[in-house]
Amino acid sequence: MMLKISANPHIQTVRNTRSIMLDVVIALMPAAIAALLFFGVNALRVILTSVAACVLFEYLACRYWLKTANTTQNFSAVITGLLLAYNLPSTMPSWMILIGAFMAIIVAKICFGGLGKNIFNPALVGRVFLFISFPVQMTIWPTPHFLHITSPDGQTGATPLNILKNMDTSSDYPMYSPDDLPSYSNMFLGNIGGCIGEISTLALLLGFVYLLWRRVITWHIPVYYLATVFVLTSFLYAATGEIKFLPLAHLLSGGLMLVAIFMATDYTTSPMTIKGQIIFAVGCGVLTVVIRSFSAYPEGVSFAILIMNALVPLIDKLAVQRYYGERKKCPRKSRAY
């Protein structure tokens, strides 16, 4: 008989990296179902291509380049693949998706050292690269057709954010009028134009509830992020009276929900303490509103997250949680000894 010796603790939680990642995949499933319902098989093609490409790239990189253990089994590449796909329109050509997956896995993740060491969210790097390289394909928005398995590719429309952006009430000939904006219930359910995974707020919220229930994430980042966007747009709306700042429309449209729930909360690229996460989320919210309102782009969440990702090491250094026994506000005097 062999007795083992080890340092305490002698018990360990059953929650390992793999089970946490699997939970995120499960939480992303309602959005996939919504995508299938509104964009049909084309959405399935985008999702499968993206996931397969990401897993393949990670496998090849581990096997032939890093020569480390195969890390595809922990599902992190699957999550990157899903999130990249969710940030693309359903008409995206497959070869472009491959390029996006390459940028996400190889450039943004493996080049930085692999799982846990990347500074920028891989899926967002992939998306932004595609967005600036193929602006035309990245801004074709097929109109959603509920339960049309093969949706006619010809029909395209505008996203709510496009409508908001080009609704300048001061000009004589605005491109859109407030009546073009879809109803809030359509925005909530997902019957709007946009990237395949971002349209249905309902599906994304279901995933959020699942993540909270499984304690994968805490509520702080999504809630602070969304609240910041809501408060800032409310303020701008009240101050200027312009419909393009309509707070609820900003909350329910574009990639905000998807990004706030699934991408800003990415463990590796967000701060590690609650305090840091709140700073991060508020920063994301401010940048999102600034880019959406004042830049040439209708959507700003990807840039907002990537900019805040770059600040994470600094936030981690500064946002120290309160130590046990430390007074809430540390007066200078107590440092005297």
Add this chain to the structure above:
Amino acid sequence: MAKKYTFPMGGIHLDKHKTTAACPIIQAPLPAIAVIPIKQHIGAPAKILVSKGDKVKTGTLIADADGIVSADVHSSVSGEVLKIEDVEGASGYVEKMVTIKVEGDVWEPEIDRTPEIVREINLTPEEIIAKIREGGIVGMGGAGYPTPIKTTIPERKKVNLLIINGIECEPFLTADDRLMIEKAEQIIMGARVLNRALGIQNAVIAIDENKPEAIERLTALSKLYVGVNIKVCKTKYPQGGERQLIRAITGKELPSGKLPVDIGCIVQNVGTTFAVYETVLKNKPLFERVVTVSGNGCLHSGNYLVRIGTPISDIIGQSGGLATDVEKIILGGPMMGSAIVNTNAPITKLTSAVLLLKGDEFAKHEPSACIRCGKCALVCPAGLRPFAIKQAVCCNDPSETLRRLHVGDCIECGCCAYTCPAGIPLLDYCKIAKQEIRKK
């Protein structure tokens, strides 16, 4: 339902595994040979008073406290001293131990062996503290800090609350639970003795909510005694940690590096309190204790009253023997206890449990890359950032950096290492960091 007390910072919820909670305390049979270490406490080893060939009785003083921070050691059996030599202890380190061949069980005559509960305290505080010292009492929760020092209040310090720690937050352990159920009144009397020694009127017995029988017994009895209150705490690990318990009961946090006495509290374990009762009111020094024998590799788990010095292998034999598939033997709880290989080592004053574990349930996963989830910082009851400590240790950062991370405040509860999904042994890094600081 009354308010349940707890600490707000960090902590985790563990599977309880308290399968022995309904097992009454059974007197373990006397060993054939008792091996008694002369250092079972923090501080200097006691000075040995006996020599080879001496006859001793149960309760005879065999080693005298050497200085203030030290504790008396008594013989737990009657018989003949076989040898006094260095033996490998449970930790693997060689320690000086007194080996006694057991012949019968003759107790020292002054020990009151009657079952009656003594309810009168006719001693001055000084006399009580002297008796606690003569009884060789140390903190039985695991720290082993000599109790007489803790009950002697330093000058210019004022104590106003005694907290009896009846929290057993580690999985498997039920020794304190059973003691509270079966010796409830003795524990209350022990608390009153300590109160008298401290010159205060106020004692709180803190129990966690998963011990309904103990809560019921003690609550009923506490109504008969003025100044003894029962407070129910939430079941959460490490609720039994001194700092966490003080925060839960008083709402105050101990500043870094301060002792409970600095904010007017004294915390004593229930086992210690019971030993105080026995030694002060029944003249019985500390030579036996309740030990939980449990674990999924244990055939007949239970709670045993074991003489100190009994070899661990005897206790394992008592509980059905060591099955061949047992992989780990742990002294104490699975979170803070230590794994041992030497089953000839003795039970000491600090051994709360012997756990026999096997199988995948208790296998640790291979460490993998940190995914920066931050859960270690979320569960740390001291508010530390174990991930940062690990980084600093791995990068050989100067001890100044480690000190700035408050490494010294780590209570070594193991919440971080338990929670880490990547299986990183974060507690090991914290311990290394603590040593780094101590070097300077």
